[in-house]
Amino acid sequence: MTTEDVLLTADADGVRTLTLNRPKAYNSLTVELKERLLAALRAAAADDGVRAVVITGSGKAFCAGQDLKEHVGLLQAGDSAPLQTVSKHYNPIVRTIVEMPKPVIAAVNGPAAGAGAAFAYASDLRIAASSANFLMAFANVGLGPDSGASWSLQRLIGYGRAAELMLLARTVDADEALRLGLVGEVVPDEELAARAQKIAAKLANGPTVAYAKIKSTLSAAAESTLEEALAAEDAAQSALGATADHAEAVEAFVTKRKPVFQGK
CATH class of the missing domain: 3.90.226.10 (2-enoyl-CoA Hydratase; Chain A, domain 1)
Structure with missing residues (x-):
């Protein structure tokens, strides 16, 4: 370079x-x-x-x-x-x-x-x-x-x-x-x-898969009705709830340690 x-x-x-x-x-x-x-x-x-x-x-x-x-x-x-x-x-x-x-x-x-x-x-x-x-x-x-x-x-x-x-x-x-x-x-x-x-x-170092969903739901909500925003949030939470990052965050909370996110 x-x-x-x-x-x-x-x-x-x-x-x-x-x-x-x-x-x-x-x-x-x-x-x-x-x-x-x-x-x-x-x-x-x-x-x-x-x-x-x-x-x-x-x-x-x-x-x-x-x-x-x-x-x-x-x-x-x-x-x-x-x-x-x-x-x-x-x-x-x-x-x-x-x-x-x-x-x-x-x-x-x-x-x-x-x-x-x-x-x-x-x-x-x-x-x-x-x-x-x-x-x-x-x-x-x-x-x-x-x-x-x-x-x-x-x-x-x-x-x-x-x-x-x-x-x-x-x-x-x-x-x-x-x-x-x-x-x-x-x-x-x-x-x-x-x-x-x-x-x-x-x-x-954070849950980048969650960040992607935050960005997309915010964009969608800016142009949607309340019901549409609620539906988008529900879909995002359902998807994120099944991620390794969410499981890691829950386990880290229970064991009182800092989570290590992988963006998955």
Whole structure:
């Protein structure tokens, strides 16, 4: 692996960390980076050895969103590929994050804008560095939201706030993001990587099969009636009750020891 790689991958304690690595361009998303990220997320989802995923950025930014320089250059060259990037890249990336059968943590190390911010919104947990901020700037360039932001952002902070941030294209700093519930925690910049790894490692040591069911039932309940949510919970509990992890947790409780989960 070289420093020229646009996406860096590191594994430790069951955690796979994916680092967007175009620091001079604020980790803006080129076709190459989008394709690499999508492939890496799919690989992490399919790898039983990966029990939690961290997404972060190198340098001073998390992700500035679409690389507009490449976008404009391709359009001027008569290439229509940029017009398909939402369906070809952004939608599959967000779908893979949301449907990942293991926890995904966004370690937001700096500014996150557009699709970059949407990737963080789609993650299960968001930890922000003090220097982080979030910007939905689509309206500034005459566009609407993409990358699932219309779906994820209002689930985090409510319709009214989501509309405000999108219509006014207003930057939200880390402290306000914490107040709004956009992130769960803000830490000093120099502590972010270690904090994200600690939380991810804790999750990786937990009952990951249960985490997958928690994610799926929450997603289902967000769009269902009470009866449908109750049915989904019942189905999930029935399946989880037969898992080795649940049996291990019960035995550990009875014998007064710490359970050792295997994600099975």
